[in-house]
Amino acid sequence: MRNYLVGLILLAYWGTSSASQDADFLTAREAFQSGNAKRLDESAARLQRHVLWPYVDYYQQRMLLRTTDNANIRYFLSRYDGALVADRMRGDWLKMLGKNQQWALFDAEYPLLVNKDNELLCYYYQRRLNTNDRTVLPEARALWFTPASLPDSCTPVFQALISSGQIKVEDIWTRIRLALEENQTGVATHANRYLPSLEALNSAELNNAAKNPQRYLETLKRKIKTRSDREIVLFALLRLLRNDTNPAYVQWLKVKDQLTPSDRSYFLGRLGHRAAMRHDSRALDWFREAQNMTPYYPPSDTVLAWQVRAALRAAQWDEVLKTIERMSPAEQQIDTWRYWKARALKTKGRTQDANDIFIPLSNEHSFYGQLAREELGTILTIADKTYRVSNAEVSAMERNPGLQRALAFSRMNLRTEALREWSWTIRNFSDTELLAAAEVARRQGLYDRAINTANRTVAQHDFSLRFLSPHRETLKKILRQHELDEAWVYGLIRQESRFIADIKSHAGAAGLMQLMPATAEWVAKQLGIPNFRQHLAVDVNTNLQLGTYYLKHVLGTLDNQPLLASAAYNAGPGRARRWRDNTMPLEGAIYAETIPFNETRDYVKKVLKNSMYYAKVLDHGQDAPTLKQRLGVVRAK
Secondary structure: OHHHHHHHHHHHHHHHHHHHHHHHHHHHHHHHHHOOHHHHHHHHOOOOOOOOHHHHHHHHHHHOOOOOOHHHHHHHHHHOOOOHHHHHHHHHHHHHHHHOOOHHHHHHHHHHOOOOOHHHHHHHHHHHHHOOOHHHHHHHHHHHOOOOOOOHHHHHHHHHHHHOOOOOHHHHHHHHHHHHHOOOHHHHHHHHOOOOOOOOOOHHHHHHHHHOHHHHHHOOOOOOOOHHHHHHHHHHHHHHHHHOHHHHHHHHHHHHHHOOHHHHHHHHHHHHHHHHHOOOOOHHHHHHHHHOOOOOOOOOHHHHHHHHHHHHHOOOHHHHHHHHOOOOHHHHOOHHHHHHHHHHHHHOOOHHHHHHHHHHHOOOOOHHHHHHHHHOOOOOOOHHHEOOOOHHHHHHHHOOHHHHHHHHHHHOOOHHHHHHHHHHHHOOOOHHHHHHHHHHHHHOOOHHHHHHHHOOOOOOEOHHHHOOOOOHHHHHHHHHHHOOOHHHHHHHHHHHHOOOOOOEOOOOOEOOOOEOHHHHHHHHHHHOOOOOOHHHHHOHHHHHHHHHHHHHHHHHHOOOOHHHHHHHHHHOHHHHHHOOOOOOOEEHHHHHHOOOOHHHHHHHHHHHHHHHHHHHHOOOOOOOOOHHHHHOEEOOO
16 A cells, blocks of 8 residues: 555656656747747756757757857767757758858768758758859759749859859749749749849839739730730739639730730640639630640649649540640659549550559559559458557657657647657658557557558558547447448548647637537537537537538538538538539549649548548448449539
């Protein structure tokens, strides 16, 4: 009895001590972020036995980086060799070395860095250019064609490339166009400085076009004469096109004769792209018109992808095949385009060519991998590759310092730091190590880490970890009330929240089923929940009740099709209806592939793919529907 009481006292002490030290760590972290060295040192004195001491040490050393000597930095790096804090410190040090052009030290440390960014990459290019290393030119030149803003360390690199003639005037215009296409006017203005003054963009005109493209185009009194005029007109047309096809098309008809054939080809490709996203039947005609221009402006993979999608909706299989073959080699290897290429080949009677694609694709654990299996007449199986980790493997993994640090961050609800530390630690794990780490996460209730870690295995898998089913008894009772498919609901929750009960999105969606406040309040009224408050939406039982009721409601208003209901759950019922074809039924897979929102398109595919695996993991038997059956056929509007 005495030993039992002593154990309880020690547990209470350790719990209090851990909580107190966690509070000290949070204070140290805040002191570092605010630059308060004195307060950081005071907290650090109490944290030398804390599992996150390496971070406290990093905070202290980082604040002294500009004044400390290289020997201290090297000692820190050796002390934490292989840890994320060492890589962070090395990256910070390298940026200082690059800025000060201390190239000998930079050369020694840069190859050892794992997490590189564009700022360091450009310092690396600077160093190689300074040594007249001509092999760097293609790499550095490729970075120029980035529509996003780049760090200051890239400016000397680009200046060197321009002065040496590696980046020509046409290349400068290309980056300006890429930036304006992404509405990055600041990047375009920055690139504009490198043009000869008589050829550069007119900044005032560009601002007018950005503020009100409709008015700019309507009041364009002078003729379009210069390259600057043409680029600004194209930019204004693209701005209009973001909101609606027809106003942009009307303005296009007024100005197109003043543009070059290449400019016309460029805009018609973008017109087709936006029209295809809106399921406008004119899209394919505009794509073809763009293609017939001489000279032809080569479209991006993004534009070609929407040409394929428009062809799928129109059942133009020849165009599907030809357009996929015009994509870059890397894009063609994406599972999406391999599948649709095989479908196009099969439609043309080239069954063996199609199967040559379907067979390797069918071994991939993806939406299109599963559809490829079904094209081959193969039923999804998962048991033949199951690997169960032993308790000994899990116990050994629990002692891993990196995972211990990640768990400590999670305990303090520092999710970003926890994710970075976890991802760093498992980056080179074998399959069995990944599964052991996933099991550690599962036992700790970190279901998102468990799923994402188990997802990384290549040859040995445990699908019960990939497709976890927490809260099953609670959910089963609720599902019986609504007659919803358990596998589908689990597939949706897995995609919505990875089973993090208290998670909230930037938009305000909360809980396992990520309910928006207005939706949660509406459902609570329908269910007659008295005194409902938004904080209740993260309670597991309440969230499941609200979410499943809403899902059943959406399903009932959308032909009882899980495909449409999944799209509606993510993007709203109105959009899910609007994305149907006007006149003819659509194969479910084509409907899914032609959803215009990237997030929703990816979401729907993953939810339906998840459902297939959950049906197996939850042992729903041989009568569970195939993926094609789950997708169904979407009737016309």
